[in-house]
Amino acid sequence: MLNLQCSPNMPRFAFGEYDEVLIDGVSYRATDCSVDGYVFVRTDARGVAESFPHAVLSQRVANGTLEH
Template identity: 70%
Template sequence: MLNIQPSPDLPRFAFGEYDEVIMEGISYRAIDCSDAGYVFARTDGTGVAESFAHAVLSQRVTRGMLVHRRDAFLPESAKRRLRAPAQVLSTLTPKQQQKAKYHESLVRAFLEMETEGKVKRTETSVNSALHEIKFRAGKYLSVPSEGDVIETGGNKMIVPTKISASRLLKRVAAFS
């Protein structure tokens, strides 16, 4: 979640040294900050640096066009991603694919709301937002995919029912 420092003019964001910022599908790392804004370097190895005014960053956050992955470049995060079991989704059974889609939809819904500032990574916050998280997850689940076990389409919307705040927070931590 983004840390916003209150300001009478514009929100100020606090991007850490090891944070990843994704805008328009491009991964960046903050390399400098001033009163005017941030300078980001692309993480694709091209050496390209771009500057963004605080107002532009604020607009992108408001529109959901900025993803902030805190500590994504920390060595511990990289090690955790290596330890996590990784399989090609197509090698899973249809039932396993549906389960992965179910959990991913909940995590994506949470991250979307976190970006909007509507939920925090605490059980209390998740419990109070769980109804909306489930509803948003239903939007992701209702998009048909090849491995679906459950028929979707038409005016049907599949809304997750079995999830607790603590379990969701564990899945979010594993996803990040």
């Protein structure tokens, strides 16, 4: 479930360890969260990790390039 946690500056998202997140059609799982954003690992077993700031995640949700 995608949970939105509002803050005065920008929305914050809460992804669980079993949540699949599609970013530009690529499947990820959240592995770490900080005040800056999330680290996602691809689910294709390549071990590729990418970090996304909360502002970028919010923008991707708004423009439809992030699916949960």
